[in-house]
Structures are given as C-alpha cells and as structure tokens.
Amino acid sequence: MGLSAVTVLGVDRPGMITEVTSVLAGCGANVEDSAMTLLGGHVAMMLLVSGRLPPASAFPGVVVTVTDVESRRDLDRAVGGLGYVLTVHGPDRPGIISAISAVLAGAGGDITGMTTRLCGRLYVLIADVRLPEAVDVADLMCRLAAVGVDLGSEMTFRPAEPEVL
Secondary structure, three states: EEEEEEEEEEEEEHHHHHHHHHHHHHHHOEEEEEEEEEOEEEEEEEEEEEEOOOOOOHOOOOOOEEEEOOOOOOOOOOOOOOOEEEEEEEEOOOHHHHHHHHHHOOOEEEEEEEEEEEEEEEEEEEEEEEEEEEOOHHHHHHHHHHHHHOOOOOEEEEEOOOOOO
16 A cells, blocks of 8 residues: 555643554554654644545544655665754754755755754754765864854764664
C-alpha cells in the first residue's frame, strides 16, 4: 500500500495523541514516521502513514488533512555527514530561523529536526543539523556566532551524540 502524509491540529488535551493513533491503528494503518509538538496550546502532528486510512470524520474535534506521497527512503544508502546540535537563546524577533538556516544552507547543511519555543520574551531554538564531511566547521561556527550577535542571541553548536539503535 502507498504512503500518506497526515497532519493533525487540535486543542491540546490529555489523551489526544492516543485518540488519533488508536483510530489509525484500528484501521490497520501504520505510523512509519512522526513529529508531534505543542504549538500555542494546540497539538500539531505530522505523520507518515502506510495502510488504509479512516475518514476524516473519525477524528472529531481536530483538523485532519491527508496527502498521498511517494517514499523517499533509500535504505541501502548510509546517511553521511556530520551531526551537530544548534541551540539558540535570545529575545524574540522576526527572522531568527531565516537568518540561521541561511548560514547553515550556505555551508551545505541540512536541518533534520527543529523545535522552537517562546518562553515569555525568551526565544529558544534547538535544531539537529547534518553537515557535509568536508565543511569547515570552525568557519561555520564563526558565521553562526556573527548571526547570533546580530540577533542578540546566544548560540551553541556542538557535535551530536552518536545514535545507538
């Protein structure tokens, strides 16, 4: 069976993730990849699902969209490059993600996961970054630091811990 990208948005409440995933499992659908977070009191989920999907009406009280997608997995290809974690703490303002992602993209970097939070007036960003092995990490760190100064933010950029599966 094909893959579907499913997005879910609803007001946060205990058990919401259980409700959504139970409906999917009850139909025999398999959640292959997912990202779930709270955004301003709402649960936002993105799921890559295989198998038969229930109708949107099976999810009362939430907004659900479904889009057919093609698999982009290449299981024979090892993921290369260097893994890093970027953290940013500073005052909230427009353009933070844009400025940081431009520096990373300029070095051939790929943001593979990112979370941002507004905590009062403090903006917090945590990103997983994959860099090409040939990148000059010291130069990239200097360019990120310069962006941090412009934004009035503190940044850390450190190697990611190796994943053990």
